[in-house]
Amino acid sequence: IITLSIETSCDETSVSILKNGRYILSNIIASQIDQHQKFGGVVPEVASRKHIENINQVIDRALSEAKVTFDDITHVAATYGPGLVGALLVGLSAAKAISFALGIPLNGVNHIEGHIYANFIEDPTLKPPFICLVVSGGHTHLVLMKDYGSYEVLGRTRDDAAGEAFDKVGRALGLNYPGGPEIDRLSKEGDKNAINFPRAFLEEGSYDFSFSGLKSAVLNYLNSKRMKEETIDIADVAASFQEAVIDVLTEKTISCAKEMGIKTVCLAGGVAANSGLRELFIKRCQNENITFKYPSIKLCTDNAAMIGCVGYYDYIKGLESHLDINAIPNLKLGERY
Ligand code: ATP
Ligand code: MG
Ligand code: FE
Numbered sequence: 240i241i242t243l244s245i246e247t248s249c250d251e252t253s254v255s256i257l258k259n260g261r262y263i264l265s266n267i268i269a270s271q272i273d274q275h276q277k278f279g280g281v282v283p284e285v286a287s288r289k290h291i292e293n294i295n296q297v298i299d300r301a302l303s304e305a306k307v308t309f310d311d312i313t314h315v316a317a318t319y320g321p322g323l324v325g326a327l328l329v330g331l332s333a334a335k336a337i338s339f340a341l342g343i344p345l346n347g348v349n350h351i352e353g354h355i356y357a358n359f360i361e362d363p364t365l366k367p368p369f370i371c372l373v374v375s376g377g378h379t380h381l382v383l384m385k386d387y388g389s390y391e392v393l394g395r396t397r398d399d400a401a402g403e404a405f406d407k408v409g410r411a412l413g414l415n416y417p418g419g420p421e422i423d424r425l426s427k428e429g430d431k432n433a434i435n436f437p438r439a440f441l442e443e444g445s446y447d448f449s450f451s452g453l454k455s456a457v458l459n460y461l462n463s464k465r466m467k468e469e470t471i472d473i474a475d476v477a478a479s480f481q482e483a484v485i486d487v488l489t490e491k492t493i494s495c496a497k498e499m500g501i502k503t504v505c506l507a508g509g510v511a512a513n514s515g516l517r518e519l520f521i522k523r524c525q526n527e528n529i530t531f532k533y534p535s536i537k538l539c540t541d542n543a544a545m546i547g548c549v550g551y552y553d554y555i556k557g558l559e560s561h562l563d564i565n566a567i568p569n570l571k572l573g574e575r576y
Contacts, residue, residue, distance in 0.1 A: 240554070241307065242314045243298070243337065244547030247330030248322025248350045249376070250274075250281045252293040255543035256305035256312075260551025261363050264305035266537070266544040269293050272417070279416050280406070287325035294333050301543075309341060316550025319347035319560075320570030321377070327566035335562050346550035347560040351378055351572050352388075353545040354507040357534035360548050365505070365532055370496045372488060374516075375508030376402035376417070380572065381446045381495055387552050390573045393495060394446025401484060401510045404450035408457050408480050412473050422477045423513050429478030431515075434460060436483040446495050453483055485516045489523050496529055503530040512539040 242260065246253040255266040271289045275281045302308060317334035319327060331347065338345035355371050367387060373380040379401045381394035399407070402419055409418015414425075436456050439449040457480050464471045496504050504524060510516065511533055524531035538545060553559075558575075567576060 240314050240551060241311050242316055242547040242551050243301070243312045244316040244348075244543045244550055245294075245298075245330040245334050246318045246350070246353070246541055246543040246546045247290045247294070247326050248318045248320070249326060249541060250286050250289075251541040252290050252297050252330075253541060253543035254294075254297045254301035255547050256301050256307060257544060257547040257551065260548050260555075261360050263360065263544050264307065265301045266542055267297050267301045267304065268537070268542050269297050276416050279410055281323070283323045283325055286323055287329060290326055290329035294329055298333065309337070312337070312341060312343065314344055314346070314550065314554055316346045316348050316547050316554075318350045318353065318546050319564055319576075320349065320567035322350055322566075322568060324566050324568045327568070331564070331566055335564075339562060344554060344559050345562070345564070346553045346558065347564045347576070348546045348549045348553070349570055349572060349574075350546070351375070351380070352549050354539075355382065355384060355505070356548040356552070357507060357538040357542075357545040358505045358532050360544055361534045361538060362532055365503075368501060369503035369505050369532075370492060370499065370501050371505040371507050372492045372511075373507045374401040374488065374510035376400060376406070378508065379448050379450075381492060382572065383499060383501070388556065388573075392572060394448065394491065396448040396450065398449055398451035399454060401448070401450060401488065402508070404454050404484060405510065407454055408477075411458055411461055412476060419510060419513065422481055423515065425474045425477035426481045426515055429472065429474030429476070431478040431482035433472070433475035434479040436460075436479055438483055438487050440487060440491070446491055448487065448491070450484065453480070481513070481515050485513065485519050488516060489519045492520075493523055493527055493529065497527065502528075503532065505531075506533040507539070509540045512536045
């Protein structure tokens, strides 16, 4: 099976060609970041318009890099949620057109499920069950993946997503959008013990997360320093903030895996690209005798290969989407339409 998959849920126009779901022939990612940077975040209307301008070119590049033509494609997949509705519709409509024109099956894919499946592309031997920490721009979920397509969300954020916290703190520090990669880079030059920012572990036994208190603590710290006209070492602030985030993420995930008796832990989503988070997980999982898996950086952030991988597994399970499938901006993990 040769899958052509499309991802347009946010500000990346991405198209991938995969052989049998796990083997990438091409994975083209056209980022619009420079278009949104001057606004300090993604502008939905701009995103949709840019997807429309880019989509055909990105499809052509994916085909030519994979050295295939439309005649070789036997299956199509596209993200249908969650995400920006106008952005989702561009990729989903293109996928429907290809499915209809070539007479080949279509699978609509959940974007968050895609982030989790990036782990299957990275490691073809990986099998459920495992615990996956999904940390992205809009989501923070602690998920038990019981089987392909079968999930139990054990914990979630009660306010900001982890990536959102990175981006908001990045903005407060005067860094470019998105703040996550910038804070990661700055943290390497700073002292993670310089400032003791709060860790929200919440009630005993809870696997939920909360980052708004930490975000406020950083803002208060910056404001009080500025009021007193004291100098701020932004590398120290970045490193101390990052440490507070990754400390809670790591401890909660590992105690959850131990409690559930699960011996494999995976990371997924854009924040999984964070070097501090990856290092801390490697260290802690080694101590606890837990197998730890994480996708390469390119597969952590938004890309179409992870979407094609979900579409492939759904398809071989006998699932198929109809041409009237619609974009669902708030699609939940495990829900299907
Ligand atoms: P969602 O997947 O929830 O719909 P999204 O698709 O916009 O949201 P992703 O592309 O998965 O989000 O991830 C983007 C987020 O990851 C941004 O918040 C960004 O700051 C963060 N991020 C990317 N790289 C890093 C890094 N190295 N360290 C920390 N955060 C990072
Ligand atoms: Mg993005
Ligand atoms: Fe994403």
